[in-house]
Amino acid sequence: MQLYNTLSADERAQLIEQAGQKRLTLSFYAYANIQDPQKFRDDLFIEWNRLDALGRTYVAHEGINAQMSVPAENFEAFRETLEVYDFMKGIRLNVAVEQDDLSFLKLTVKVRKKIVADGLDDATFDVTNKGIHLKAQEFNELLEDPDTIVVDFRNHYESEIGRFKNAITPDVDTFRESLPIIEQQLAAHKEDKKLLMYCTGGIRCEKASAFFKHKGFKNVFQLEGGIIEYTRQVKAENLESKFIGKNFVFDHRLGERITDDIIANCHQCGKPCDTHINCANEGCHLLFIQCDECAEKMHGCCSDRCMEIIQLPVEEQKKLRQGVQKGNLIFKKGKSSALTFKKERNIFEEVKPVRVAKVTEIRKKKQTERKILVGKGQHYFTKASVAQFLIEQKQLNMGDEIIIQGPTTGEERMVLHSMKVNGKEATKAVEGDKVTFEVPFRIRLSDQLFVTEKI
Known part of the structure; x- marks a missing residue:
């Protein structure tokens, strides 16, 4: 019986990409009197792991506090795992404004003294x-x-x-x-x-x-x-x-846009910006705001020292951070001496309207892609340099950018300009179809066929 996460973040990301499922990021909480938080925790983990739910959840005698990523097709089944408990019947699930299939890459359910650290008796x-x-x-x-x-x-x-x-x-x-x-x-x-x-x-x-x-x-x-x-x-x-502005969130996204107002500044150059990142130096991991230009110049780091460190061999980097406890220090971005641009704040002056730095174009996240698994290798016709794949899910269309990936093949990309479906010229293939098309390399039976989707 599995009670803890066993996959690395990279392994989980690959599985999500291969599955090609849309996922929903959501959060919820409930105060209640939970007699046995450990059993409650274990029961939730078993049910959620079965549904491929990921996220970060705290349970305590006083209740539950959760931020989750759930396959869209399992959303109602996930709700049912909550509503078997009387105190969560009809619970509101706050679905995120912006979605990211990779918002969480592990399932973590922890027993804590409190579901929110408030310091109160x-x-x-x-x-x-x-x-x-x-x-x-x-x-x-x-x-x-x-x-x-x-x-x-x-x-x-x-x-x-x-x-x-x-x-x-x-x-x-x-x-x-x-x-x-x-x-x-x-x-x-x-x-x-x-x-x-x-x-x-x-x-x-x-x-x-x-x-x-x-x-x-x-x-x-x-x-x-x-x-x-x-x-x-x-x-x-x-x-x-x-x-x-943006709503900060505690997952991979680090924020979801609510309005096109930018009210923050890059912590390195001071230009209007509201994109949070964590320093690329794992031994620092400082949370701060960085614009595209500074990200390129500083390679995603908060300081020259961290930029020097990330160029060292991995083993040397591990030695440098061995035994160093960062904890909540990563959140002290406004007080870090590494950052050159900071604003002094006096929040208890007479309340005045916020001065908003309006920009004509809001900086967006760099465009990324999703790999959607559609089929697997069936045959390679050597003389004709033609590959054959069986479509197992979704569909394949003429003009799709495809990825053929396997242990020996590696990752090969191409755009599909022509293909045959079940032996005939066609523009679309669906589940169960056998597809053939020319490739400039040899494919193998272990190869998988993906289509790409911009997100």
């Missing part, structure tokens, strides 16, 4: 006495109320690339740091102001709203489902998005 206050939940339209309306103070309960690297207009954005590395800071700074407004809070998916506000009510704040409101659900409702109801 839950026994000292009523965690169920939460703030009033608001939908997108209600949230927009309350934002316009002059008696409203809106607070972002995410960390500095999240709010730097996207936030609600006029929001207070604590310059903190962790959620637990923001709670006492906000309490102290807003102590004079416990009764005369409406405290409006938000986070990525809603889980941090569930605890924060109860904490602030316990501390005497009379009018506490929270964005239901966080930024992710807000964006879904804005699109579905054709509302104005009061959130500007």
Whole structure:
């Protein structure tokens, strides 16, 4: 019985590409009283592994907090694995605004003391006495109320690339740091102001709203489902998005665009940019914002020293980082001496509209591709230099860019300009068809046939 991930990230990425499945990135959480978190964890892992679900999940006596990648065709089956538990019946699954089949490459389910590290003693206050939940339209309306103070309960690297207009954005590395800071700074407004809070998916506000009510704040409101659900409702109801920029996410994507506003800057040259990367030096892995020009110049590194290190032999790099614990240091980008461009922030000045750097063309991710497995090698006709493949799934079309890949063949690319299907000239082949076409190299029975798709 498999209870832990056994494949490397590279191996998993290859399997995903070969499967050619569309995947959905989603998140959810639920507070509950879980008597045996370890058994709960093991049961989830077994069910999710069976469905080829990947992601990062924390379970504790207090509930579950999950960010997942699930094959689209297994979405309902995945939901069923949750709804067998009474506390997750009808649970909202926050589906990501932007999709990436490689958002997660491992299935990790961990037992923790808490599903969010908030530093609070839950026994000292009523965690169920939460703030009033608001939908997108209600949230927009309350934002316009002059008696409203809106607070972002995410960390500095999240709010730097996207936030609600006029929001207070604590310059903190962790959620637990923001709670006492906000309490102290807003102590004079416990009764005369409406405290409006938000986070990525809603889980941090569930605890924060109860904490602030316990501390005497009379009018506490929270964005239901966080930024992710807000964006879904804005699109579905054709509302104005009061959130500007990008929503930071904790997976391979590191962000999903909400509006075409760029409110951040490259940490190396200062030009408008909101693309997060991790330093290419595995011994550093610092999270920071880097534009295309700096990425090319610095080879994806945060400093000259890291650029020197990545040119060393792999074994030497491993020796350099042996025994070095980075942990949360990778998130301290705004405080790293390696970065030359930083902004001083005073978040508790009188709240003013955010100054947005509008650009005519928003920098997009470099175009990547997906390899979709469609067939396998059947025969090679030596004299004619013709390869034959059996189409096992999807379809093959004239004009497709194809990849023929195998242990001996390696990876060969070509565009399909002509082919025969079951012995006749044709422009399309489907499952069960035998396809032949000329190739400038020998294929083998172990070779696989892929089509490429730009994403």
